[in-house]
Amino acid sequence: MKAADIRCASDLKLYQALLDNTDVRRAREQIERLEEKRKGPGVRRRLLSTSVRLSRSISAKLHQMADHCLERLGIESTLELYAYPGPMYNAACFKPEEGRVFVIFSSALLESFVEKELLFVMGHELGHHVYRHHEIPIGYILRGKGPPPAALALDLFSWSRYAEVSADRAGAFCAQDLQSVVRALFKLASGLRDERVVQFSLDEFLRQVDDMLAFGEQPGQGAPMQDWFLTHPFSPLRVKALTHFDQSVLMRSGGIAESDLEDQIRQIMGLMEPDYLKGKTEATRAMRNLFLAAAIAIAEVFEGISDSERKVLKSFLEEGYALEKLDSERLREVLPRRIKAAREQASLAQRMQVVRDLCLVARAERPVAAVERELLEETARGLEVPPDFVAQCLEASAELD
Numbered sequence: 001m002k003a004a005d006i007r008c009a010s011d012l013k014l015y016q017a018l019l020d021n022t023d024v025r026r027a028r029e030q031i032e033r034l035e036e037k038r039k040g041p042g043v044r045r046r047l048l049s050t051s052v053r054l055s056r057s058i059s060a061k062l063h064q065m066a067d068h069c070l071e072r073l074g075i076e077s078t079l080e081l082y083a084y085p086g087p088m089y090n091a092a093c094f095k096p097e098e099g100r101v102f103v104i105f106s107s108a109l110l111e112s113f114v115e116k117e118l119l120f121v122m123g124h125e126l127g128h129h130v131y132r133h134h135e136i137p138i139g140y141i142l143r144g145k146g147p148p149p150a151a152l153a154l155d156l157f158s159w160s161r162y163a164e165v166s167a168d169r170a171g172a173f174c175a176q177d178l179q180s181v182v183r184a185l186f187k188l189a190s191g192l193r194d195e196r197v198v199q200f201s202l203d204e205f206l207r208q209v210d211d212m213l214a215f216g217e218q219p220g221q222g223a224p225m226q227d228w229f230l231t232h233p234f235s236p237l238r239v240k241a242l243t244h245f246d247q248s249v250l251m252r253s254g255g256i257a258e259s260d261l262e263d264q265i266r267q268i269m270g271l272m273e274p275d276y277l278k279g280k281t282e283a284t285r286a287m288r289n290l291f292l293a294a295a296i297a298i299a300e301v302f303e304g305i306s307d308s309e310r311k312v313l314k315s316f317l318e319e320g321y322a323l324e325k326l327d328s329e330r331l332r333e334v335l336p337r338r339i340k341a342a343r344e345q346a347s348l349a350q351r352m353q354v355v356r357d358l359c360l361v362a363r364a365e366r367p368v369a370a371v372e373r374e375l376l377e378e379t380a381r382g383l384e385v386p387p388d389f390v391a392q393c394l395e396a397s398a399e400l401d
Contacts, residue, residue, distance in 0.1 A: 014159035093125035116180035127170025189235035359393035
């Protein structure tokens with residue numbers, strides 16, 4: 001089994017789509033130009049001046065762990081390890097420079113984590129390198145001079161969370177011990193290490209995930225909007241995802257199938273990014289009904305449904321939907337009632353997701369017709385979605401998920 005074989009499928013799919021995104025390509029080109037013009041010190045120079053290099057002579061055991069991770073993940077680049085003083089448990093892997101890979105740890109983490117926990121952390125950070133996550137300049141895009149289009153921002157955050165799932169798998173692949181992996185995440189989440197105060201329990205930590213999952217079954221209780229803009233999954237979700245990974249064919253003979261594993265991961269991550277097209281709650285049904293009526297109305301309002309609009313609609317809807325048999329006039333009549341039902345049943349985050357997807361339907365034909373924009377804005381107002389969200393989504397250059 002190789003590192004590429006255990007990468008999260010959703011991470012890879014979103015990663016490839018983002019690399020093709022016009023705004024992301026533009027940002028990468030800007031960074032390349034800046035790096036060509038840069039005359040000051042690079043990453044290695046900054047690390048040498050602000051932290052302590054952990055050479056093999058002063059940290060032989062840590063380098064033995066590093067050698068193990070490099071071999072497991074198939075990395076041939078030169079690795080340099082660094083430490084900096086800090087009370088928080090933290091580690092990071094920097095973008096490679098001149099053939100070198102850099103991993104830095106806080107002093108608190110190195111002093112508090114045992115060997116297999118450190119193997120997980122080091123494998124996680126090296127996972128970001130082996131999967132080339134640094135190729136997506138998410139920080140540069142999100143903290144640039146102007147905010148990115150809303151749809152692109154959502155895609156970036158969603159991808160970042162799945163990228164963490166891949167990195168966690170790389171860490172678990174190196175540690176080969178689920179109990180130690182989860183204990184490391186428990187320490188990272190709680191800041192606790194002294195078992196005289198709190199005794200770690202894998203089962204209890206997983207029960208916290210079950211309590212989170214229960215919220216997803218309640219009408220109108222989708223992921224709060226702030227959850228959409230987090231780069232890392234919640235720690236309990238990472239634990240649940242790693243538990244499924246440990247029980248899969250990727251880690252043991254006779255485990256659950258890879259396709260089933262990826263379905264489970266998407267379900268878990270849905271707590272932070274609701275998927276209303278397949279949900280079974282009252283809220284998701286209301287959202288699905290709204291999307292069908294509004295999408296058909298928007299596509300047809302200007303010169304009928306075009307081939308490109310039909311293609312986009314089919315990408316959202318199940319195969320059982322025959323677009324030519326749908327009564328568009330009736331759907332237009334029931335649209336106000338469906339807007340009202342979605343507003344009452346769904347959270348703001350879920351309603352914004354519907355508006356975003358309706359904008360993707362409208363953008364199938366460029367430029368977006370004035371009557372289509374008016375219908376989008378009318379729907380957004382009815383759903384009590386911020387008025388500028390429609391404009392942001394229409395101006396975005398993100399691809400379909």
